[in-house]
Amino acid sequence: MSLSNLEIANSFQISGQAISAEPYSCGHINDTFLLKTDTGEKYILQRINTSVFKNAEALMNNIMSVTNFLKEKILRAGGDPSRETLSIILTNDGRTFYRDGQDCWRIYTFIRDSVTLQTCENEEQFYASACAFGRFQKLLADFPADSLYESIPAFHNTKSRYNDFEWAVSEDVCGRAASVAREIAFVRSRRDFAATLVDMQENGDLPLRVTHNDTKLNNVLFDSSTMSPIAVVDLDTVMPGLSINDFGDSIRFGATHAAEDEPDVDKVHFEIDLFDCYTRGFLGECGALLTENEKKMLPVAAMMMTFECGMRFLTDYLNGDTYFKIHRENHNLDRCHTQFKLVSDMEKAKDLMDAVVRKYC
DSSP states (O other): OOOOHHHHHTTBOOSSOEEEEEEOSOOSSSEEEEEEETTSOEEEEEEEOTTTSOOHHHHHHHHHHHHHHHHHHHHHTTOOHHHHSOOEEOBTTSOSSEEETTEEEEEEEOOSSEEOOSSOSSHHHHHHHHHHHHHHHHHTTTSOGGGSOOSSTTTTOHHHHHHHHHHHHHHOTTSOGGGGHHHHHHHHTTHHHHTHHHHHHHTTSSOOEEEOSOOOGGGEEEETTTOOEEEEOOOTTOEEEOHHHHHHHHHHHHSSSSOTTOSOGGGOOOOHHHHHHHHHHHHHHHTTTSOHHHHHTHHHHHHHHHHHHHHHHHHHHHTTSOSSOOSSTTHHHHHHHHHHHHHHHHHHTHHHHHHHHHHHO
16 A cells, blocks of 8 residues: 555654655646654655656666765855755655555755746846856766756657657658648758757767756745745756757747747747847856857747647647646647747747847857
């Protein structure tokens, strides 16, 4: 019989005894709880989604290696390691996670006086997130990226994603392909583009670095008083990758005022001012360590991550909505349309984007 959340929590080296574990945050992958103990301490208790992250031990080794490295860098810089990165609480027998049957659990310390933001209320918040992710790159610049486990294989391999898309079109398991001929043509017309960054990396023109791979605003903790960025969190997808893909994913998510699933594409616009603001913060933190190719390809990465995401939404729609959670009919198709509209906008604004990057290099 499975243990209760409190019994599981008491299998970790926490302060005192666990007295409550309430659902916490709005993440879509892991189950997260705010844990409280009888000594007044708070922790984050999480059940790891082993359907997505199939090797919990390797995943937690990644996180432990990266956070220990970050703590040393933060301490040397005069910062507070307990506040500026995640801290893993070990189990009573010294492991990084606890296995209860098929379920795997972990605990982090709770970073007090911090908040997360789901949407940007102003450009300053977007700029602050750029600084946080740029600093993350800077601190991990000399970490051996190839020592990390690839928690989701081929996550940003757009050549592989394109092949998945073509397979979904050919199988057409739900008989939907004919109704999305225009969207399919959009993807196929950019087949060569899809290979651009993957080919550059394979040819040695772009270096592998430690990347976060989910650089949305809500993965930055802000100080609840000053609203300055404190720490980058949600490190499950930290693995070897391209630094510019982290940049590009932030632009995909944040350089528009429209929601990712906005059904009216006339309301979806790529905002060059938001691109400028994020580029200034990101390059201000890590621009000195990036190669010339990395800086030059930042606008391409913004287009690539947006194109990849739209292609994945379309692929899932063709497959019967089996990966992304949907909450209405044609939800994945709406998501696909917003991404393709942003790609089209970015293609038209490419010269402006290049000029912004040059301004901050």
